[in-house]
Amino acid sequence: MYFWENVNVVSLQDFRPGIKSRAEIGDRLIMALMEIGPGKEDPGHEHPFEQCGIVTEGTIEMFVGDQRQLLKPMDAYFIPAGAFHGWKTFGTAVKILDVSVKQA
Amino acid sequence: MYFWENVNVVSLQDFRPGIKSRAEIGDRLIMALMEIGPGKEDPGHEHPFEQCGIVTEGTIEMFVGDQRQLLKPMDAYFIPAGAFHGWKTFGTAVKILDVSVKQA
Numbered sequence: 001m002y003f004w005e006n007v008n009v010v011s012l013q014d015f016r017p018g019i020k021s022r023a024e025i026g027d028r029l030i031m032a033l034m035e036i037g038p039g040k041e042d043p044g045h046e047h048p049f050e051q052c053g054i055v056t057e058g059t060i061e062m063f064v065g066d067q068r069q070l071l072k073p074m075d076a077y078f079i080p081a082g083a084f085h086g087w088k089t090f091g092t093a094v095k096i097l098d099v100s101v102k103q104a
Numbered sequence: 105m106y107f108w109e110n111v112n113v114v115s116l117q118d119f120r121p122g123i124k125s126r127a128e129i130g131d132r133l134i135m136a137l138m139e140i141g142p143g144k145e146d147p148g149h150e151h152p153f154e155q156c157g158i159v160t161e162g163t164i165e166m167f168v169g170d171q172r173q174l175l176k177p178m179d180a181y182f183i184p185a186g187a188f189h190g191w192k193t194f195g196t197a198v199k200i201l202d203v204s205v206k207q208a
Contacts (some may be wrong), residue, residue, distance in 0.1 A: 001182070002168040002169070002171050002173075002181060002182055002183065002184075003166070003168075003171065003173045003175065003179065003180070003182075004179065004180040004181075004182075005173075005179050005180045006176075006179060007158065007178050007179070007180050007191070010177055024156070024182040024205045025152065026154040026182070026184060026185065027184075027185055028132075028153065028154055028185070028205045029153075029154040029155075029156060029203070029204075030180075031156040031180070031182050031203075033180070045188050049132065049133075049135040050130040050131065050132055051133075052128070052133060052135040052203060054111065054158060054160075056178060057160075060186075062107070062161050062192055064106040064107075065106070065173070067106050067107065069106075069107045069109075071107065072110075074111050074112055074160060075107065075108065075109050075110060075111070076107070076108040076111050076135070076137070076201060077106060077108075078105070078107075078108075078128040078133075078135050079106065080130060080131075081107075081130065081131055081132070083106075087126050095159050097180060099156060099203040099206070100133075100136075101133055102133045103158055
């Protein structure tokens with residue numbers, strides 16, 4: 001599938017508890033639409049590859065290194081390789097279109 | 105900059121005739137916000153790396169291989185490595201958040 005029409009209505013599959021996803025996995029790039037339920041948190045992790053994306057629905061707090069920001073629809077993020085980062089959702093679900101490098 | 109607030113109002117710089125851009129260039133990932141003016145066309149090209157993204161404003165026609173689609177805000181695309189692809193804009197400018205693999 002080369003095109004996803006309206007990412008906010010694309011059907012998703014269970015990925016982890018509280019997170020639904022649909023992904024296009026290429027040789028070096030993974031594009032994933034993620035729906036994260038309310039009241040979820042990733043207190044932080046890091047990985048040796050870059051990751052970026054955009055919020056398409058809802059509100060999510062993200063931090064990268066020592067920068068913390070509340071992201072709304074149309075806000076984008078870029079996480080450098082190795083940067084410690086995490087996120088937290090609030091009362092409603094959030095949708096993000098996330099792109100990361102697939103390790104060789 | 106780890107966060108871009110509202111990609112549709114982020115300030116852009118001239119990139120090519122009729123195209124403005126702002127990019128975050130990492131080691132392996134390039135995240136670029138592009139504003140393509142009305143009446144522009146890329147009749148097609150290919151490259152040995154993957155590319156994907158989402159339309160955030162306006163309407164653009166894209167083709168990847170033999171699939172052709174009119175993309176509106178919140179429509180996403182994924183271009184496999186080596187796939188011939190191109191695009192065309194119409195009466196108004198278009199904004200896309202585009203992510204591609206940076207060659208090593």
